[in-house]
Amino acid sequence: MNKKGISTLVLSSLFASVLMVGATDANALTEKKVLKNENGEIHTISGDLGTLRGATAQDRALDALNKVKVDYGIKDVSKEFKVKESHKGELSTSHTKFNRQLNGIPVFGDQLIVHEDNGRLTGVTGKYKALTPTATQATISKTDAEQKAVAKTGFTGLLSVPSNGVLTYFPSGDKAILTYKVNVCYLATDQPGDWTIFVNATDGSIVESYNSAADIVGTGTGVFNDTKKINTVKKGTQYYLEDRTKAMYVNGSTISTYTFNHGSLSQTYVTDADNNFNGEEQKAAVDAHFYAGKVYDFYKNVMGRNSYDNQGATIISGVHYSTGYNNAFWSSSMGQMVYGDGDGTEMVSLSGALDVIGHELTHAVTEYTSGLIYKNQSGALNESWSDALGVAIENKNWLVGEDIWTPAVDGDALRYMDTPSLGKQPEKMSQYVVTTKDNGGVHTNSGIPNKAFYLFATSLGSRVDAAKVWYAASRDYMTQTTDFSGARAATLLACQDLYGQGSTQYTALQAAWTAVEVN
Known part of the structure; x- marks a missing residue:
């Protein structure tokens, strides 16, 4: 949002969360980079990592894992990893996914992906942790495990499909618990079940269980009194704003919403006791929860990204922050979104707008992709990329935050991407504002790349298609210190990957940047 206070908060969170090892200079594109999460776990290794040997993509991918096994701490690649699938990406790239196994038994949720470009290793993504198996053989039968799983659900009728148990290691700390992974499905009932249950294969105890079908039953009333269907979970006698229906839940991650209680x-x-979240204090939470799911779906379905870190991280929202607080922000330190209620004059509850939530969660995505430093031109790009993805996710108009901005004034907005000058922003480089305020004018000068995005998207006839280029540029070609000229180059490289250098899209993008005097 366009407040000095939030700029400081986001700046500090961005600095606190940079965990990339290796060069950040845009010219050092071939240097090996090792990226880690907040727990020090490697999730990405990238760079020009050498020539791969092998006649097939799968053979070359195995060679790739051997090249990085020391980084990850893998002892024996051939014993621990099995190819799941391989596919071609843009141009000459290919991507091969491996499932992990121990003693020939799959490890739940553990995967690595190898990225190759015409025989050269360009990266490996995924996490790896040394695990000690609790057992190598089951001491209870598959049938016994299936019966225990069905008993866990409490269902006594006819199953929609027969339950089926598969030996699977379930990671727990530094242990790999030998379990039967059992699916139990019954749909012809008022409370349907589609359970995944992990039964300890040596003592029959329940290690973990979740029911995806039981999570899609809630309703809620939003900030503007509209009714929404929301994904909730029942715990005891109460329903919670916890969404377990997304792909991230394969790792146990959820979309969860809390309140700061002012x-x-x-x-x-x-x-809520009846799963109808319609109380006055619940409205901000309903919107935050619902829209966080929409943003997750956009990134997953359109961009192929699993949550903001692409590792399926839990998305947490906290509403009713402070009293009359005119802002919302992504806190890297807390790993969550924070929403104020607004003062009722300048703003109303900031969780009530999809483009605002898309904007703020894109700050989290940027943190894990380009990591643009929140100052001067890179900071203005950070803001602009959030505006661009926010309007693409909402896919309605070129106004930013119009739903929550000055409720007594019709038709105005926080920012105007089609005409930045309406929001007192420059529209081209000759109007660039040199200032020490707002971290070098990050909310002011973002109008220039915003206008470039608008021109590009309108020439394509699609905000979403333009956003694909913007996202790929941030993910693949932008560094922490990318400036406006670097952003032009990065988006053109991404556009070339997606459409080709001779495409009409590429020409339109060149024209858009030229129109705002960025060369």
Whole structure:
């Protein structure tokens, strides 16, 4: 949002979260980079990592894992990894996914992906942790495990499909628990079940279980009194704003929404007894929860990204922050979104607008892709990329934050991407504002790349198609210190990957940047 306070918060969070090892200079494109999460776990290795040997993509991918096994701490690639699938990407790239196994038994949720460009290794993504198996053989039968799984659900009728148990290692800390992974499905009932249950293969205890079908039953009333269907979970006698229906839940991650209760130090669950979240204090939470799901779906379905870190991280929202707080922000330190209620004059509850939530969660995506430093031109790009993805996710108009901005004034907005000058922003480089305020004018000068995005998207006839180029540029070609000229080059490289250098899209993108005097 366009407040100085939030600029400081986002800047500090971006600095705190940079975990990339290796060069960040845009000219050092071939240097090996090792990226880690907040727990120090490697999730990405990238760079020009050498020539791969092998006649097929699968053979070359195995060679690739051997090249990085020391980084990950893998002892024996051939014993621990099995090819799941390989596919071609843009141009000459290919991507091969491996499932992990121990003693020939799959490890739940553990995968590595090898990225190759015409015989050269360009990267490996995924996490790896040394695990000690609790057992190598089951001591209870598959049938016993299936019976225990069905008993866990409490269902006594006819299953929609027969339950089926498969030996699977379930990661827990540094242990790999030998389990039967059992699916139990019954749909012809008022409370359907589509369970995944992990039964300890040596003692029959339940290690983990979840029911995806039981999570799609809630309703709620939003900030503007509209009714929404929301994904919830029942725990005891109460329903919680916890969405377990997304692909991220394969790793146990959820979309969860809390409330600060108009304070700033602690949060509590948002709960309801009848699964109809329609109380006045629940409205902001309903919108935050619903729209976070929409943003997740956009990134997953359109961009192929699994949550903001692409590793399926839990998305947490906290509403009712402080009193009359005119802002929303992504906190890297807390790993969550924070929403104020607004003062009722300048703003209303900031969780009530999809483009705002898309904007803020894109700050999280940027943190894990380009990591643009929140100052001067790179900071203005950080803001602009969030505006661009926000309007693409909402896919409605070129106004940013119009739903929550100055409720007494019709038709105005926080920013105007088609005409930035309406929001007192420059539209081309000759109007660039040199200032020390707002971290070098990040909310002011973002109008220039915003206008470039608008021109490009309108020439394509699609905000979403333009956003694909913007996202790929941030993911693949932009560094922490990319400036406006670098952003032009990065988006053109991404556009070339997606459409080709001789395409009409590429020509339109060149024209868009030239129109705003960025060369």
